[in-house]
Amino acid sequence: MSESMSALDALAAEELHGLTDGGVLDRIAELVAVQNRVAAELTRTVRRADTTQAAERDGLKSMRSWLIGHTRLAPADASRILRSGRALEHFPALSARFAEGLVTAAQVNVVAEKVGESEVARAAEQGIDLAAFDQVWAQVAAESPHQSLVAAVQAFEDALDPDGPEPDPTEGRRLTIATHADGSVTGRFDLDAVGGEKVQAAIESIVQADRPRGDERTRAQQNADALVQLCDNQLASGDLPILRTVKPHVVVGIDLDDLVDPATGARAASTGFGATISAARARWIACDASISRIVMGPDGTPLDLGRHHRVVTPGLRRAVDQRDKSCVFAGCGAPSWWCDVHHLVHWLHGGETNLENSALLCERHHTKVHHGFRVERDPGGRWRTWRPDGTEILIGPLMA
Known part of the structure; x- marks a missing residue:
């Protein structure tokens, strides 16, 4: 030795x-x-x-x-x-x-x-x-x-066991999800061969369709993003089973003062499944969402339920889809069904909910524009994108 x-x-x-x-x-x-x-x-x-x-x-x-x-x-x-x-x-x-x-x-x-x-x-x-x-x-x-x-x-x-019975695939399938104190989620699943093939095919379709230039994320990160997008697409389609007369959706609760305050507001909002998120993240979700006002009493009892208001109407959504076709962030082009309707000037700050104040942005770039990046449509109808430092992101040869 x-x-x-x-x-x-x-x-x-x-x-x-x-x-x-x-x-x-x-x-x-x-x-x-x-x-x-x-x-x-x-x-x-x-x-x-x-x-x-x-x-x-x-x-x-x-x-x-x-x-x-x-x-x-x-x-x-x-x-x-x-x-x-x-x-x-x-x-x-x-x-x-x-x-x-x-x-x-x-x-x-x-x-x-x-x-x-x-x-x-x-x-x-x-x-x-x-x-x-x-x-x-x-x-x-x-x-x-x-x-x-x-x-x-x-x-x-x-x-x-050449003649053994085919096992019931549903008996071998497992999915566990754990939510942590900071709201993040981890999970594990075990699937039979056919079930696994279906999941891989669905995730792979999104991964391969969304490969923006300069994406240096690991394959694991891309897969996770694709899983979220897959669920987002299904939730948006409205075809999932109705739960107690309500279609499944993402629920976020936040105080009005935190919602209108431009600060990040760490741990200011809570989700339907118990996660705690920042006010900034809640404002990002609220860009393209339904808003319900609930006035609470000092003991936490609801005193008044305001009228349900859809920020982006189905008609406006169709108009934005028809005009933008895809994510307008420079160099992206993610399809419209992966995108939210972003308010260029947030409705919290007086921005109108209309076609001129709207833009299609995929989840990744919707997050970017809520953290310093900016998109704007020039008079000629061309979308332009600026970095937080004020420099413009230009695609292709520099133009004079």
């Missing part, structure tokens, strides 16, 4: 700045192979310790608890190593490729997650030759993309 550590010390001491691009890539490939070989040896050694119950020497019940406590591995990583060691005893060809550095620990885990002791026993009962699968998996893992091995292992599962 001391020789291995010395070799790693020597690698760490090497100067990388003098390497060519090809040299750097070759070095990476070699390091991945070394990493695979080390992972294989770790797996083999942990399996030996597992079978001999070596953890008892340090007073621990299992090698999993020993790995977590003594080497500070995450519980999931400790479980993966143990699971892989047990599975590889049944697959010598895959084990050999792992030891040679041609297969990754993640690939071995693909097999180990699906083929445990019970699956091996069922295969023996049905006369399924594990050696044949072993040879195929070893070759696929060493020569093909990661996902190809996933498909190859699925073939084994199908062979174990």
Whole structure:
């Protein structure tokens, strides 16, 4: 082991700045192979310790608890190593490729997650030759993309239960949503293959249709934005089920003083699901919304319900759609059904709700114009956009 550590010390001491691009890539490939070989040896050694119950020497019940406590591995990583060691005893060809550095620990885990002791026993009962699968998996893992091995292992599962009933997809679907103290939301979902395909197709359609120049967000950020847009489109369509005589919609409550105050007003408004947002965000939502006035008594009891007022009427919305066609922010062009109607001069400050004072803006750019950017329609009917510092955003060659 001391020789291995010395070799790693020597690698760490090497100067990388003098390497060519090809040299750097070759070095990476070699390091991945070394990493695979080390992972294989770790797996083999942990399996030996597992079978001999070596953890008892340090007073621990299992090698999993020993790995977590003594080497500070995450519980999931400790479980993966143990699971892989047990599975590889049944697959010598895959084990050999792992030891040679041609297969990754993640690939071995693909097999180990699906083929445990019970699956091996069922295969023996049905006369399924594990050696044949072993040879195929070893070759696929060493020569093909990661996902190809996933498909190859699925073939084994199908062979174990070729005539089994199709599971009810709705039973395996899960969606959990958690709202945090600051109003932000996190979630997790698990879907069957067909349900997942539908969700991915819908989100991908929005991601690929909205790829503005200079967008440097991660794919995860783009996916999240697309999910919000997907819900926004559906809410706007009015086709969702009616809840207690009311169509589902975003609800925001805010005091009038906070609404008209131009300050940001942190935590001044609340949403229907209990999130707390700023007054600035509430004003942004109010640009294209329905407004209801409720006069509250000192004890919090509603004293007067004012007339419901639609700020942007359906007729005005159609007129703005017809004129602008898409988001008017320079360089965007997001379709009209992704856009809000923005008041150039907010109705809170005397701006009229009419065609001349309206502009189509997508969610991203509607936010921008409420935080320093500005759009304006010149006498010739051309939309122009200015940055917070007063400089204009120009698309294409500079014009005199």
